[in-house]
Structures are given as C-alpha cells and as structure tokens.
Amino acid sequence: MSFDLHLIVESLPVxxxxxxxxxxxxxxxxxxxxxxxxFLLLMRISGKWYLNFPAQMYIYVFRGTPIxxxxxxxxxxxxxFEVVRDSVFWPILREPTGCAILALSLNTGxxxxxxxxxxxxxxxxxxxxxxxxxxxxxxxxxxYITAPIATRLALPAYxxxxxxxxxxxxxxxxxxxxxxxxxxxxxxxxxxxxxxxFISLAIVYLIFTFGIQKLFGLIERxxxxxxxxxxPHE
Amino acid sequence: xxxxQTFIYVRIPEMWRLALPPFGNHMLSxxxxxxxxxxxxxxxTMFVAKQAxxxxxxxxxxxxxxxxxxxxxxxxxxxxxxxxxxxxxxxTVGAK
Amino acid sequence: MNDSTNKTLxxxxxxxxxxxxxxxxKNINLKVRKGEKIVVCGxxxxxxxxxxxxxxxxxxxxxxxxxxxGKELTDQVKDINAVRREVGMVFQSFNLFPHMTILKNLMLAxxxxxxxxxxxxxxTAIKYLERVxxxxxxxxxxxxxxxxxxxxxxxxxxxxxxxxxxxxxEPTSALDPEMINEVLEVMVDLAKEGMTMICVTHxxxxxxxxxxxxxxxxxxEIIEExxxxxxxxxxxxxxxxxxxxxxxxH
Numbered sequence: 225m226s227f228d229l230h231l232i233v234e235s236l237p238v239x240x241x242x243x244x245x246x247x248x249x250x251x252x253x254x255x256x257x258x259x260x261x262x263f264l265l266l267m268r269i270s271g272k273w274y275l276n277f278p279a280q281m282y283i284y285v286f287r288g289t290p291i292x293x294x295x296x297x298x299x300x301x302x303x304x305f306e307v308v309r310d311s312v313f314w315p316i317l318r319e320p321t322g323c324a325i326l327a328l329s330l331n332t333g334x335x336x337x338x339x340x341x342x343x344x345x346x347x348x349x350x351x352x353x354x355x356x357x358x359x360x361x362x363x364x365x366x367x368y369i370t371a372p373i374a375t376r377l378a379l380p381a382y383x384x385x386x387x388x389x390x391x392x393x394x395x396x397x398x399x400x401x402x403x404x405x406x407x408x409x410x411x412x413x414x415x416x417x418x419x420x421x422f423i424s425l426a427i428v429y430l431i432f433t434f435g436i437q438k439l440f441g442l443i444e445r446x447x448x449x450x451x452x453x454x455x456p457h458e
Numbered sequence: 459x460x461x462x463q464t465f466i467y468v469r470i471p472e473m474w475r476l477a478l479p480p481f482g483n484h485m486l487s488x489x490x491x492x493x494x495x496x497x498x499x500x501x502x503t504m505f506v507a508k509q510a511x512x513x514x515x516x517x518x519x520x521x522x523x524x525x526x527x528x529x530x531x532x533x534x535x536x537x538x539x540x541x542x543x544x545x546x547x548x549x550t551v552g553a554k
Numbered sequence: 555m556n557d558s559t560n561k562t563l564x565x566x567x568x569x570x571x572x573x574x575x576x577x578x579x580k581n582i583n584l585k586v587r588k589g590e591k592i593v594v595c596g597x598x599x600x601x602x603x604x605x606x607x608x609x610x611x612x613x614x615x616x617x618x619x620x621x622x623x624g625k626e627l628t629d630q631v632k633d634i635n636a637v638r639r640e641v642g643m644v645f646q647s648f649n650l651f652p653h654m655t656i657l658k659n660l661m662l663a664x665x666x667x668x669x670x671x672x673x674x675x676x677x678t679a680i681k682y683l684e685r686v687x688x689x690x691x692x693x694x695x696x697x698x699x700x701x702x703x704x705x706x707x708x709x710x711x712x713x714x715x716x717x718x719x720x721x722x723x724e725p726t727s728a729l730d731p732e733m734i735n736e737v738l739e740v741m742v743d744l745a746k747e748g749m750t751m752i753c754v755t756h757x758x759x760x761x762x763x764x765x766x767x768x769x770x771x772x773x774x775e776i777i778e779e780x781x782x783x784x785x786x787x788x789x790x791x792x793x794x795x796x797x798x799x800x801x802x803x804h
Contacts, residue, residue, distance in 0.1 A: 288486075288532035289525040290493035292504065297525065300511070301518030353612055354649035354708075358663035358715060359638035361631075368662060372653050398497055450653050450695040 228417060232424045235411050239425060242404035246432075249321070249393040249403060253328035254386060260333030265340045279337070286334035291392050294331055299323040299399045324396040332389050339385060343378030344370055376447045383440035387433050394429070404428060475546040482539030489531050493524075503527060561588045563719055563750050564609060569618035571604055571774075578604040579615070580774040588718075591751045593761040593782075596771035597797060602754045605771065606721045609752070610641045623718060639667055642712030646724040648704040650696040656683070656707050657692040660714050668715065675714075682710035686740050702733030706740055713744075720744065722753040756801060762786065770794045 267279035286294065302308045302317055316322035347370050355365040397406035408425045412418050459467070496504030507520045514520065564586040571579035578601045586592055594602045607613040608620060611627050611634050620627040622637045651659050660679035664670045670678070683689045686706035688699075696704055705725055712720060722741065726734045738760050745751060745764045755761070761768050761782055768785040770778040770793075778785065778794045789795045 285525075285529060288490075288529040288536075290490040290504075290528055292493045292496070293521055293525045293528065296504075297518065297521045301521050304516060304518040348649075350645060350647050350649040351651060354643075354645060354651070355663075356612060357610055357638060357641070357643035357645075358711070359635045359667040360663055361635065361666075364666050368666070369651060376653070395494075451697060453697050 228420050231415065231417055231420045235408075235415075235421055236424055236428075238411065239404050239407050239421075239428065242402055242407040243428075245321070245396075245401060245403040245406075246390075246393050249324055249328060249396055249401075250386075250390050253325050253332060253393075254389055256325070256329035257332035257336055257389070260329060261336035261340055264333060264337035265344065268337065268341055269344060283334045283338060286331055287338075291327070291331050292395055292398065295324060295327040295395055295399060298327045298330075320396070320399045320401045323399060324393070324401055328389065328392055328396075331392070332385060335385050335388070336382065339378050339381045340374065342381065343374030343376075346377040347373045376444075376451075379440065379444050379447060383437065383444075386440070387436055390432060390436065391429065475543075475550075478539060478543055478546060482535065482543075485535050485539070486532055489535065490528060493528065562586070563588050563623050564752075565619070565621040566608075567619045569608060569615045569620060571601075571608060571613060571615050578774050579608070582618070582776060584769075584776065586719075586750060586752065588750055589748045590766045591745050591749075591764050592753070592767050592769060593765040594752065594754045594769045594771060595756060595758075595761070595797070595801075596777075600771040601774040602771045603723050604774075606643075606723055606752050606754055609719075609721060610638050610643055612643075635667070639715060640718045641721060642715055642717035642719070643721045644705070644708050644712055644723065644725045646727050648696070648701070648708045648728070650704055650708055650711070652696050655693050655695055656688075656699070659696070659707060660711050663711070664714050678714050679710075682713050683707070685713070685743075686710045687736075700733060701729045702736045705729065705733075705737045709737075709740055709744075719750045719752070722751065722755065724754050724756075726755065726757055758786070758802065770797065772797070 264279045264283065267275040270276060298317070299320060302323075308314065308317060316326070351369050351373070352365055355369050360368070393403060394405040396403050397409055400406070402410070404425060408421050412421050415421070492502060493504050495502050496508065499505065503524050507524045511517045511520050562585050564584065566582050566584040569579055569582040570577065580601075582605060584605075594605060596602045604613055608615045608627075609622065614629075615627075623640060625633060625637055627634065627637060650656075651662070654662065657676065657679055660682065661672070661675040664675040664678060665672060668675075680689060680692065683692055686709055688703055688706060691699055691703060691707070696707070699707065709725075725741070726737050729737065734757070738757060741751075741753070741760065742764055753760070753765075765782050767779055768782050769776055770785070770789075770791070772793050778789060778791050780790075785794075786798065789798060
C-alpha cells in the first residue's frame with residue numbers, strides 16, 4: 225500500500241469546507257443543550273416528585289440509548305407521522321441539519337444536566353447555611369452562592385462533554401449532512417483512499433479537541449482564581 | 459509486606475472499588491457505541507432495523523424498538539454495576 | 555436596671571428536637587435578656603450546637619416554643635427570614651463565600667437582604683473590617699487569609715447585618731492554637747459593647763471573663779446553669795464536675 229501525501233494536501237482544504245457546518249452543529253446544539261440541561265437540573269433539584277421524576281426518566285432514556293438511534297428516530301422516524309409533517313416544526317425537521325441539531329441538543333442536554341447536578345451537590349452545605357443565617361432567600365442563595373460555585377465545579381466535566389458533542393457531530397454525516405466527516409466520506413467514495421482521508425480527518429478533530437481543551441482551561445483558570453492561595457506577603 | 463503482597467492485598471481491593479463507577483460508565487458508552495458498527499454495514503441491531511424498515515415502512519417504530527433494546531442492555535449493566543458497588547462498599551459503611 | 559436592658563430577647567419553652575429516633579434536645583427552657591452573654595458547654599453530641607441552631611431555625615424544633623424578640627419561630631418563611639436578619643451566626647468552619655472577595659462577602663447580604671445601597675454597604679463593610687483589625691485584606695479571597703483572619707471576617711460579616719443577637723458555634727475549634735486569641739479578643743470587645751451573645755465554646759477562660767451565665771448540657775438536656783464563678787468553683791451536678799475535671803485537667 226502506498227500512502228498518498230499529495231492526496232491529503234489536496235483533500236484537506238475540501239474537508240475544511242465542512243468545518244463551518246461542524247462548528248455550527250457544535251455551537252447551536254451546545255447552547256440549546258445547555259439551556260435544556262439547566263431546565264432539567266432545576267426540575268431535578270426542585271424537591272417536587274412530579275418535576276424530578278419526568279426529568280430523571282428523560283435523562284435515563286437519553287443516556288441509555290445510542291445517539292445514532294436518537295438521530296435516526298428524529299430524521300427517519302418522525303416524518304412517519306402526518307402530525308409532524310403538518311406541524312410548524314416541519315421546516316426544521318425536514319432539513320437534516322435541523323434534525324441533527326435537535327437530536328444532538330436533546331442528547332447532550334441529558335448528560336450536561338447530570339454534570340451540573342454534580343456541581344450543585346458539590347457546593348458545601350455550610351455555605352448555604354451561612355446564607356440562610358444571613359437571612360438570604362432560597363432564590364438569592366441559588367443565584368449568588370450555589371450557581372457560581374457549581375459552575376466552577378462542573379466545568380472540567382462539562383468541557384469533556386463538549387468534546388463528546390464535537391465527536392457526536394460526526395454522526396450528522398449519516399443523515400446526508402456535509403460536515404467534515406460527510407465530505408471525507410464523499411472523497412473516500414470517489415478516491416478509494418480511506419487511510420489518507422480518514423487519518424487526516426482524525427487529525428483535524430484532534431486539533432479541534434485540543435483547542436476546546438485549551439479554551440476551557442483558560443475559562444477554568446479565570447473562574448477558579450479564588451481557589452489559588454497566593455504567597456502570603458506581609 | 460513485599461511490594462507484590464501490598465499490591466495484591468491492599469492496592470487491588472482499594473482500587474477496584476474506586477475504579478468501578480467510571481468503569482461502569484465506560485461499559486455503557488461502549489454498548490451504545492456498538493450501534494455505530496451499522497454505518498460500516500455489519501449485521502447488528504441497527505442494521506437489521508434498517509432492513510426491517512424497507513419492508514415495513516415504519517422507521518419510527520423500528521428505531522424505537524432498537525432504542526428499547528439498548529435501554530434494556532444499559533439497565534442490566536447499570537444494575538449489575540450497582541450491585542457490585544454495594545458489595546464493594548460493605549467495608550466502608552460505618553456502624554449504625 | 556431600666557426596662558430596655560431587662561427585655562427578654564430569646565425565650566425557649568419546652569423545646570425538643572429529634573433527628574430520626576435520636577432525641578437531640580429534651581425539654582429545653584431558656585430565657586436570654588438583652589445584653590446577656592451566655593456560654594454553652596458540654597461533651598460532643600450533647601445538643602449544644604443543635605440548641606443554638608434552633609434559635610435561627612437552621613434546625614426545626616419539634617415541640618415547644620421559641621420566641622425571638624417577641625416573634626415566634628414557625629414554618630412561615632417570611633417570619634424566619636425576618637428573625638434571621640436580627641440574629642447573626644458564626645460557624646466553626648467560617649463558611650465564607652469562597653468565590654467572593656472579603657469585601658463582597660460583607661456586602662452581599664446587606665444589599666440583598668437589608669436592601670442597602672452599594673456605597674453604604676461598602677462603608678459598613680469597611681467599618682467592621684477595621685473593627686476586626688483587617689481592613690487591608692478587603693480585596694483578597696478567603697483562601698488567601700489565615701484561619702483566624704477568616705473567622706474575624708465571618709464575625710464582621712454577621713455584624714454588618716446589625717444583628718440584635720450573635721450566636722457563636724464553636725468559633726475557635728477549627729483554629730490553630732496561635733490564632734484562637736485574635737478571635738477571642740474580637741468576641742470580648744463585642745461583649746463589652748453590650749451585644750447579646752450565645753457562645754458554644756470550650757474556651758473556659760473566655761467563659762470566666764465574659765459570660766453572665768454558663769450553661770452545661772449533656773444528652774440533650776440543660777444540666778446546670780449558673781454564673782461563671784459558681785459554675786467553676788462549686789458545680790452542683792456530678793456530670794458537670796466530671797466534665798470540668800476533664801477539660802480543665804490539662
């Protein structure tokens with residue numbers, strides 16, 4: 225087997241044309257998933273069973289089934305119903321990109337809400353008691369004590385989930401979307417050179433992952449500035 | 459104790475208890491990732507579902523069934539790991 | 555004595571508290587007048603922390619009645635927060651908000667709970683930081699301070715709310731020995747100014763010099779209650795004597 229470097233040089237710029245779609249999938253589903261996760265989190269910690277239980281079931285189902293199945297249910301499955309085809313959501317669900325974003329958001333929301341819950345549980349009880357003792361309301365305690373500390377605690381696990389999400393966006397190619405992976409698959413079908421193309425694709429994802437890690441590292445350093453003990457200066 | 463004995467009698471018993479929950483999670487990911495095999499055309503659950511859809515024309519129903527099968531697998535693994543975890547924690551629970 | 559110094563601020567009548575099957579408080583009766591300083595001591599698990607935590611309802615009592623400055627503690631959230639505004643508390647583990655500077659720690663509840671303007675809250679905060687002798691630490695984060703400094707900030711934070719009563723839950727127990735005095739000094743100053751105080755502590759020197767009454771608790775009950783002189787020189791109950799001999803023998 226020969227390894228065709230020339231082919232890599234030629235096809236890399238073509239694959240990069242899919243970078244925009246990958247980033248779009250990542251950012252939109254990341255943001256929507258985060259919003260969903262916050263709702264699920266609030267349901268989980270509400271202390272009301274009729275909110276907690278549905279949220280728990282949702283998380284159980286979406287974490288217990290493969291993302292690929294979820295994407296297929298949304299893309300191939302939902303149009304089976306006339307109600308869906310007649311609904312106002314049809315313009316979104318008709319497009320593969322809309323379906324991918326919906327499925328990815330629903331999926332990452334389930335994971336992220338559990339990550340956030342871990343952060344909330346990590347906030348020491350004593351701090352909330354101190355808030356209570358100062359007469360702060362439950363709302364004020366959540367906004368000014370629990371939320372900022374939990375965010376900082378959840379950040380490392382959250383950055384891992386963003387990286388998972390990035391990798392999940394590659395599955396969008398299975399429903400005809402021309403993201404980086406989608407383009408790579410087309411090139412492979414034309415050139416019969418899977419090694420060159422997929423290895424260079426893997427390297428592009430690797431660099432992307434590295435960038436995300438660095439970015440979150442910076443955010444972590446900023447949010448965690450209060451956890452660093454300076455040299456005591458007299 | 460020798461290094462080897464420390465490893466067998468101290469480190470391993472401590473270690474597996476700590477490693478179990480993340481290992482359980484990893485098992486779950488692995489099970490779910492098997493669905494990806496269908497993309498390269500192996501004859502697994504997802505692939506069979508695809509074939510069934512061409513016959514029945516009911517993709518929603520078929521994929522929901524696939525989802526349910528995976529959920530069943532996940533549940534079994536989760537329950538199993540929980541059981542082993544409980545067994546591992548019997549030495550860490552304080553007196554009541 | 556005139557009327558205002560005689561006013562009863564805290565009344566506990568027949569208060570009981572259960573944690574599951576375990577009875578933490580048994581029929582507690584206690585009256586604290588304005589300006590009084592009470593020291594509560596007793597072995598661990600005797601219910602002394604639970605007692606003062608019931609006073610600002612960090613724990614709910616099961617039976618009996620607690621009145622704070624005439625207001626009864628019930629399940630009404632509004633009433634509880636109204637009472638908590640008037641009762642400051644200092645914890646064993648400081649519980650400063652780690653993600654806020656010292657100044658923000660002192661300003662937060664003033665702004666949110668007392669609805670005081672930012673500039674006024676800042677002035678008050680700096681004033682109390684000066685009183686606990688660490689104004690130069692205002693812009694630091696709690697972790698950058700020593701334990702003794704953190705506890706003094708915690709006291710200042712409670713004082714910023716202008717409370718009528720201050721509760722101290724073993725304020726020096728988590729401190730290295732060389733830092734205990736700087737915290738006790740602040741507490742002595744506060745006592746001299748006439749603050750109504752209830753302190754759970756094992757610092758018997760503090761109890762002797764500051765307390766109007768010392769309360770000894772064991773197994774959820776108040777066993778003995780006396781002015782410090784009587785309490786230390788002539789304890790009536792055997793359990794009190796045993797306890798004192800244990801902690802004073804070193």
